[in-house]
Amino acid sequence: MSIELIRQGSLAHIVLDNAPVNTFTADLHKQFYQVLQEFYADSSLKVGIWRSAGEGAFCAGDDIKSPRPEYTDAQLMQRHFTPSEQLREVGYPGWEREVLRLKRTKPLIAAVQGACVGQGLAYLLMMTDLRIATPKARFGFPEITYGMGGAAGATQLSQQIPHTAAMFMVLTGQLVDADYALSNHLINEIVPQDKLLFRAEELAQSIAKHPALALQVELETYQLTKTMTREDALTYVEQVYRVQRFALSDGTQPLANKARKDN
Numbered sequence: 001m002s003i004e005l006i007r008q009g010s011l012a013h014i015v016l017d018n019a020p021v022n023t024f025t026a027d028l029h030k031q032f033y034q035v036l037q038e039f040y041a042d043s044s045l046k047v048g049i050w051r052s053a054g055e056g057a058f059c060a061g062d063d064i065k066s067p068r069p070e071y072t073d074a075q076l077m078q079r080h081f082t083p084s085e086q087l088r089e090v091g092y093p094g095w096e097r098e099v100l101r102l103k104r105t106k107p108l109i110a111a112v113q114g115a116c117v118g119q120g121l122a123y124l125l126m127m128t129d130l131r132i133a134t135p136k137a138r139f140g141f142p143e144i145t146y147g148m149g150g151a152a153g154a155t156q157l158s159q160q161i162p163h164t165a166a167m168f169m170v171l172t173g174q175l176v177d178a179d180y181a182l183s184n185h186l187i188n189e190i191v192p193q194d195k196l197l198f199r200a201e202e203l204a205q206s207i208a209k210h211p212a213l214a215l216q217v218e219l220e221t222y223q224l225t226k227t228m229t230r231e232d233a234l235t236y237v238e239q240v241y242r243v244q245r246f247a248l249s250d251g252t253q254p255l256a257n258k259a260r261k262d263n
Contacts, residue, residue, distance in 0.1 A: 003031040005038055010046040010208045012039050017053035023063035024119055029095035040105050046208040049200045051111040061118025100126050105216045107207055111200040112137045125155040131187040132200050133178045139186060140175035161186050
């Protein structure tokens with residue numbers, strides 16, 4: 001049971017391995033947070049690929065069968081309002097909150113096979129930028145069937161897929177197939193199982209050719225301008241462009257040449 005960071009040149013493979021269906025536990029949420037931090041902090045890495053071990057599920061969500069401490073109401077309330085690093089034991093709520101609050105500075109590609117549901121789908125939506133899936137991939141939020149609502153709000157699902165598709169998924173709790181996911185822009189491509197990793201790496205390499213700073217700025221401006229007015233977004237990005245020009249130009253060569261040389 002682990003989440004491993006594998007370096008491959010400027011690419012990072014983040015591999016979830018918890019047979020048989022690659023579920024998350026409280027400890028694995030913490031490991032995921034730590035691995036992502038390591039990935040973002042390593043200046044030699046430009047792009048990440050999140051995949052799972054084996055040929056079964058990509059991630060079947062949280063392991064609801066794993067033992068959990070029985071907290072009193074007071075203890076549970078305390079956990080809700082205390083950062084995970086200040087809690088004495090790993091549990092729920094816990095590090096899954098810290099994962100979703102991480103500042104993302106590098107692109108992450110998901111290579112999805114089999115089921116991607118619950119917390120696995122939440123992470124896919126909130127932590128990845130491009131998504132490749134196999135024909136047998138399935139996606140969904142079954143929490144509603146257990147009496148738990150809120151998945152659409154927690155993941156801001158309607159910002160990524162059409163309203164009707166989002167409501168179908170969260171209100172019925174049914175899993176949708178890869179074709180449905182593709183037609184509603186939940187994923188980018190469908191590829192055969194034996195081409196999944198190859199296509200993810202091919203896509204990652206095409207991104208890694210670009211300057212790391214440009215990739216980071218593109219991600220950050222995309223996230224920060226989501227809730228801005230058009231005028232505010234244009235003003236903000238204009239300032240960002242000015243800073244980039246100043247940082248890249250040394251006054252001795254055209255900016256475009258400098259950027260190519262530094263890549």
